[in-house]
Amino acid sequence: MKTIIQKFRNMFTILLMVASAIVWGQTKPVIVILATGGTIAGAAGSGVQSGYTSGQVTIDAMVNAVPDITKLATIKGEQISNVGSQDMSFEIMLKLAKRIKELAADKNVSGIVITHGTDTMEETAYFLNLVTHTSKPIVLVGSMRPSTAVSADGPLNLYNAVSVAADPNAKDRGVLLVMNDWIHSAQTLTKVSTTAVQTFMSPIRGLIGTSAYGVNEYYRYPHNRYGMKSELSVDGVTALPRVDIIYGDADMPADLIDASVANGAKGIVIAGVGNGNMNKASLDACARASKKGVVVVRSTRVATGNVGRNVEVDDDKLGLVASYDLNPQKARILLSVALLKPRKLDEIQTMFYEY
Numbered sequence: 001m002k003t004i005i006q007k008f009r010n011m012f013t014i015l016l017m018v019a020s021a022i023v024w025g026q027t028k029p030v031i032v033i034l035a036t037g038g039t040i041a042g043a044a045g046s047g048v049q050s051g052y053t054s055g056q057v058t059i060d061a062m063v064n065a066v067p068d069i070t071k072l073a074t075i076k077g078e079q080i081s082n083v084g085s086q087d088m089s090f091e092i093m094l095k096l097a098k099r100i101k102e103l104a105a106d107k108n109v110s111g112i113v114i115t116h117g118t119d120t121m122e123e124t125a126y127f128l129n130l131v132t133h134t135s136k137p138i139v140l141v142g143s144m145r146p147s148t149a150v151s152a153d154g155p156l157n158l159y160n161a162v163s164v165a166a167d168p169n170a171k172d173r174g175v176l177l178v179m180n181d182w183i184h185s186a187q188t189l190t191k192v193s194t195t196a197v198q199t200f201m202s203p204i205r206g207l208i209g210t211s212a213y214g215v216n217e218y219y220r221y222p223h224n225r226y227g228m229k230s231e232l233s234v235d236g237v238t239a240l241p242r243v244d245i246i247y248g249d250a251d252m253p254a255d256l257i258d259a260s261v262a263n264g265a266k267g268i269v270i271a272g273v274g275n276g277n278m279n280k281a282s283l284d285a286c287a288r289a290s291k292k293g294v295v296v297v298r299s300t301r302v303a304t305g306n307v308g309r310n311v312e313v314d315d316d317k318l319g320l321v322a323s324y325d326l327n328p329q330k331a332r333i334l335l336s337v338a339l340l341k342p343r344k345l346d347e348i349q350t351m352f353y354e355y
């Protein structure tokens, strides 16, 4: 009799375990990882070798390298590209934006993670922040050490990124980047070290929060327009207008600005000195470009601080736009997307204040 009761008990326990596993499996958030390449998918010949190649490892291998990630969410992976982010193109960014739009509209998907190289992660993050209209978390993640390195940083970064994408508290905060325990806004982050794992900083407005072993804390919402509040769209767009960045320094040659116009640029961003300044010859060339209908934005090569309008340069007279808090690479993204439609200069200036 005792053994029969024991048998029933065992069967009941097993049934209970199976049922709860099914229920948990169904209620776990679904996170889709879109892989694009980068060092996080990079590989080297040995664990202590400085040379490596980005974009070697597939999404499945990356997920398999992260113990316990499936406890956070049901993970689905898609390979969008497998490139070092030095080869990130507008074509891939547009493909990403389109896929994110589809996934965000799927009620079964809670959040999206994008694995990406760090070199141009700020461009892609900021671009997606402008053109993906969703409140669902979209989180970019990368690494500074390849997957084969001793103390590779990718697996824990990926774990934390999935935990943020699956976190209801991460909603409505725009596109985020999670690396090395820090959560950044796409609008503020910038890469500051060529090799250190703590390479991303948000020097002007600070962090969105922190993520440590899947425990997340949030300090703020981004201040700017993004996601649902963005009027910018790339629906049906297959290419972006040409916008060039020209670096400013002492005695800079002004003919690069004329060459850019001659080569068909619709916009030019000057990575100016100080408060978006440049020498007289370059200012004259910018005014010439502006008269021809090319939109010229003054940004800065300096790491922190805003570029103000009409401070040392008479923007009103020369027909120029001040980048405000956008660095040159993000100013180029905003201008490229803004120029998809004909817009007046003051409208573009307002966009630089708001986005």
Ligand SMILES: NC(=O)C[C@H](N)C(=O)O
Pocket: 037, 038, 039, 040, 054, 083, 084, 085, 086, 116, 117, 118, 119, 120, 142, 143, 144, 145
């Ligand atoms: N750490 C990295 O991801 C650098 C690499 N060159 C990339 O951007 O793909």
